[in-house]
Amino acid sequence: MGTTSGAVWGRAEQQDFRGRVRGTLLGAAVGDALGGPADALSLAEIRAAHGPGGLLDLAPGAGRRGTVTHHTQLTLFTVDGLIRAQVRRDTGAWHPPTDLHRAYLRWAATQRDWGPDERREDDGWLAREEWLYARREPTRALLLGLGDARMGTLEAPKNPGELGPEAVARSAPFGLLVGWEPQLVVQLAVECAAQTHGHPLACLAAGAYAAIVHALARGEALDGAVHQALTLLAVRPGHQPVSDALRHALGAVRQGLPTPARVEELAGDGTADGLLAASVYCALVGEDVRHGLCLAVNQSGPSAAAGALTGGLLGALHGETALSPAWIAELEGRPTILELADDYAMELTQGPALHGPASSSPAWLRRYPR
Structure with missing residues (x-):
């Protein structure tokens, strides 16, 4: 399934990469938290609830401001699965798809159980974070896709008719595998999406x-990153709707000042391709x-997914320091997100020093059991 590069990371490169990993995970979570309270509302209802400018700040959701949805929960378990895959490689x-599937099943357990089961030592540390056991309206496709032990594959996907954006919204961590060849990153994300959202478009x-x-x-x-993605998509059967959506987003940038109507037009029916296009557009303009995040969530479609996707792009582009400190301060689970982000950056830049043939860290292997 691919390989990591043998490049040696300099200190400045490590710091830049860690800032982008933090930015990606925090940005996606903040966008998710911003959009969550508007998720089931039309634009008119959002404006009626939050004023004529719409939703411009964190609003109460699930009891307080800054709470995240299942999008953030699953993104964190994506990171956990990717670290575990790297560790198991030894x-x-x-x-890796198997390790990701196991991670997603650990998430599914948080939606069924009252809290962590300390007897399951091989769950690792993330599954013992009690705040992740809150049930934040997971979709039927997620619960069905992860409702038994069978892993969906491209040959036999789970929910083969499912077009929703949930698999896209958990996929930013795949992109942080910077030592992988781009086509292998795409392949892994596609294979893992099929575990819950089996339609080729999703x-x-x-x-x-x-x-x-x-x-x-x-x-x-x-814009260059989007063009690279289009090149990678072009060799894959059935790519045309997704490619067209991305080109539509690039074209919309040149059509005047951004408006909620344009975001809604790109988002369409809230399918994976539409939400991807809307998020690219909001990040560009x-x-x-x-x-960019306020543009993404002030529309009548799935606001939490749009916010999460846009936040992941902007965080990867600009790093953590570009994010609103006031929003980060109120973000649910911020210590966990930061800890996991730093672990991921450390694994990807210094993995051999943590669990290589010459040395290993028992504490790391307790956190991420093989």
Whole structure:
């Protein structure tokens, strides 16, 4: 399933990469938290509830401001699964989709159980974070896709008719595998999307999003990252709707000042390709991160997914320091997100020092059991 590069990371490169990993995960979570309270509302209802300018700040959701939805929960378990895959690689058992599936099943357990089961030592530390056991309106496709032990594959996907954006919204961490070849990043995201959202459109949208994040994490500009994703998509059967959506987003940038109507037109029926296009557009035209996120969530479609996707792009592009400190301060689970982000950056830049043949850290292997 691919390989990491043997490049040696300098200190400045490590710091830049860690800032982009933090930015991606925090940005996606903040966008999710911003859009969550508007998720089931039309634009008119959003304005009636929050004023004529719409939703411009964090609003109460699930009891307080700054709470996240299942999009953030699953994104964190994506990171956990990717770290576990890297650690398990030492054993010769190298099949990342299986490790991701196990991670998603750990998430599914949080939606059924009252709290962590301390007897399951192989769950690792993330599954013992009690705040993740809150049930935040997971979709039927997620619960069905992860409702038994069978792993969906491209040959036999779960929910083969499902077009929703949930698999895309958990796929930013694949793009942070900067040592991987881009086509392998796309392949992994596509395969893991099929575990819950088996329609080719949803799978390819997840692959395209991961490809864009991958280019951003390596320092590319956003429009260039989208063009790279289009090139990677072009060789894949059934890519046309996703490619057309991305081209539509690029074209919309030149059509005057951004409006909610344009965001809604791109988002369409709230399918994976439409939400991908809307998020790319909002990230491209936003004057800053805050403006881009507000554009994404003030529309009648799935606001939490649009916010999460846009926040992941802007965080990967600009790093954590571009995010609103006031929003980060109120973000649910912020310590966990930061800890996981730093672990991911450390694994990807210094993994051999943590669990290589020459040395290993018992504490790391307790956190991420093989």
